[in-house]
Amino acid sequence: MKKILICLFAFGVLSPVSLYAELRGLWEFNDPNNLISTDTDGLPLTLNSGGVHAEVAGFDAGDRAVKIGVGSYYICQHGIAPNGGGEYVNEFTLLFDVKYPTSSSGRWMCFYQTNANNGNDGDFFVQSGTGRLGVAATGYSTLNTKADIWYRVVVSVDNGSFYRIYVDGELWLQGAVQPVDGRFSLDPKVLLFADEDGEDAEMHVSTAAIWDKPLSDNEVFGLGKVGDPIGDTIGATDISEVSVFEKNPTAQNFQVQLTGTQTPTANVSVQVDLNTILGHAEDLRLLAPGQTQPAPAGQPITLTFTPANWQTPQTVGVVAVNDTQQEGKETAGVRFLVTSVDGQFNHGLIPGVKIIIFDDESADLAITPDKVTVIEGGPAVQYSVVLTGTPTAPVTVTITEPADPNRVVINPLQLTFTPANAATPQFVTVTAIDDSVLRGTTYTTSLEHKVTSNDFNFAILPVTTIQVVIQDNECGAWGFLPADLNRDCRVDLNDFAIMADTWLKCTQPFSAECKSSL
Template sequence: MKKFFGVLLCLVFVSAANASLVGLWDFDDPANTTEATIGADLTLVGTDTAMTGYSGTDGAVSIGVGSYYEADHGITPAAGEGYVNEWSLLIDFKYPTLDWICFFQTNPSNTNDGDCFVRGGGGVPSSLGVSATGYTTNPTETETWYRMLVTVDNGEFYRIYVNGELWLDGTVQSVDGRLSLDPILLLFADENGEDNEIHVSNVAIWDTGLDSATVLELGGVGDPIGHVVGSTSLSELTMLENDAVASEVDVQFTGTAPTADVQITVDPNTVLGNADDVQLIAPGAATAGLPGEPVTFTIPAANWQQVQTIGVEPVNDSDVESTEKIGLRFELASVDAGYDGGLIPAVTVTLYDDDSAYLFIQPTSQEVIEGGSSVTCSVELTGDPTSDVEVYVSDVADPNVVAIEPEVLTFTPSNASTPQTITITAVDDDVLIATEYSTEIAFDASSSDLSFDGIPIKTVEVTIFDNECGAWGFDPVDMNQDCEVDLDDFAILASSWLKCSMPFMEDCTNYNQ
């Protein structure tokens, strides 16, 4: 069997640093509502009215039927694409009366239907979306401010977030299709009057489809809108409520050096709730703060590239609770305008209650190579079973593509909280399945204690890298693609040349290239 010899996988920091905020319009100047804070000024078609926004110091506009803005976003299409297919649009809005209200129109001529609406009727009234992508199941309400973020990567995803929460994982749109952008994007325009009155406090656009961590960091109406200036060592953290040692999240600035010190506040109070179930440890601090309280620290401009480590401790109580999620947001303040209000993608903490019946498995994804080393997963049972709990571990693929040892774990009332380990090994077959493929490992619990019998099946996703000949391509001179360069390949090469009186003519291979 012919093998490939190495795969190097490296992940240091999770970052959205490649996402650029290319347009921001805050409508704070009532005498010049189209003025841009970042990017090009808007062009108003029709009329708008300046108004007070979500607070007494915030500016906004009211714009209604037949009026809209032209936004020159300045995003360049990717190589080989005719239009912009990766982008994200933020709109802080409310509306006085429920009707069809259009958020944006990708056709700069405004000669067809808009592309995202407040739904005025049918289905779930006041939901958000359009028929091509689907609508949110959550409704909105009149006279209520919302922060909506539409994130798009055509061919990959179309999502609508509201106040940091995913409301719609919609129907994926085609590359260069309906949800791709011309150089001009129309805001609040529709061709047949379905653009009723809307109040808008902020509009922003990025040149990529933002990830969920950055969307959570952007939060809700009133939270800062800025450039991504930093990264974290992870975007998701999983903990047990009775963990005795604090977990750590590293934070580091990316990009250019700040000209002044930067103050960072890490706040667990987000739309996800449950903030009082964790307590944070500021970099360099010996003890944690109070449950649910933010921590604040300062990064000196002279030492701006130093990694800062934040500790996260669970609050262990005796309450029987469901699995909870907590968001950690980063609020930046500085006299350097490039960092003041800047973004560091948020971290989502998943906290498993040790007083409830759960299987706690880490990690929840693994990678193995055919013929390579095995990997392991730790399995722990939370809660207090009154009888033995057997956990059956299996590969869902048929035939199995990984071997698991052991296939049955037994937790007794006396060792339920002691982690057990399974070993996962790729099945080294002679079949080229794909360069990489995947399966899931299922964990199914059975017990005479009904609280633990049939607890929800957990899964671990396993990615397998094939090692068969050709999985990673062939050497250009391996003419017969048998993963060996020998006289057989020379014979094929010579035969090809002899068939052509002019080797570079059509259907003949130019081997000098």
């Protein structure tokens, strides 16, 4: 196994594209002459011996799909190298655009099987009788699916860290974490829609895809719903979440940048779209680069990256519409729709950005960001606290660390807002206590914010919690080794990948991304 890993790594160094080629298989079932051909450089699917499938209508008039039922399944040779610190594939993402007919309601339906011989139970189901998603080992979603409705289902797996199921971009299940190289790791092939004892009732499939990494919340959000384009990750944003306030007309900004090492051969158009599954597009306006006035509420803007400026980040502003409706705190978002005649960028994926909208007609406590990271022995970090709505009496916010008061230092421990300064953010500083205890590479604590006031609307606010991630600076007797680039107390292929990535960036003269790994 070591020899295989080393060879694959060497190939990654020599081929810049491979470090960014995350999508390893995409099957859209649109070719009537070969329903299971691939739309990527991966291998076509193979129908099992004796299996039966048939073309059916897709999610709209221009789309095709297949139906596949009991005893029939697809063999997927995914070509992903062992990862995640094990001898099997422990980090991956699978996507399915599916629906099931009424005749399958109340029966088990299986999405995939990790046993290459289909010799045991499947590993991800629509549960019989409930329509919920999951399996006993990971747990089942609270929400449930229904017959004759198309869903984009994504399962993102990082064994040892998380197991997540999303539907139409929203998290449905934060499942039980599974062990490295256990049941939920992949062999060189995975079986789609297979189960060993008939728990694989008919499903209709418009798209299936597999990535060689676990997609993040924002990457899955960026994939949208059934029918939205699917591709490699070709861009990034500098932040994953933006908070805007109705009472503040100043745009809150984030940056969008294309990634990779190959210059596009043509312009790349990126439409920034507020119309997502989260809704509330009408409550937001977008400000395009170089403009002084935002676009009308809910309308998209377009960014254009050229072969000359493709590596230069472009800034997008977000402004909340200041209406008179009492709406409370809302969550919206933006997605990025990428088009280009250059195939390596066309329909590429840029992770979406969530937008938190704070209503000035509602009493609330706004804390941004809702998670901070500090390093033992490192600098302090800050987060801001502000009220939405205007109180009729002073409001006191008391901050505590209930789990363990000896992990971070908080300053100040109490904030006071008055009707006069309610809209002015106040800042809290968090510093990690530099102890001599080895707790792991990272550990967490939580800070609680309790509100007291004679204004009833603020007095009834629930306790607000933010997470603090602490990076431990202990790593056994020897500390961090020089080659431990990601500071996880071990030197492995993840560190070599960082070194290779840096090397590739530094092959471009004067690149701003060229930094020493050591």
